[in-house]
Amino acid sequence: MITDIPDAVTSVQAAALPVAAVTALAALEQAGTLLGRKVLITGAAGGVGASRLPRRPAATT
Secondary structure, eight states, X not given: OOOOOOXXXXXXXXXXXXXXXXXXXXXXXXXXXXXXXXOOOOOTTSHHHXXXXXXXXXXXX
């Protein structure tokens, strides 16, 4: 995927983002098929956990 880097993100930070996603993907692949199963993701405040959570639009008030 190719996308623009936001102004608030440095090139170094942007280069590191895929590392967390690849780590999370490797963990899920190692777990085997998860289709139809519940999965607990702990520590989703970090890059690895957050990359596996569904994205939802920000709430508007």
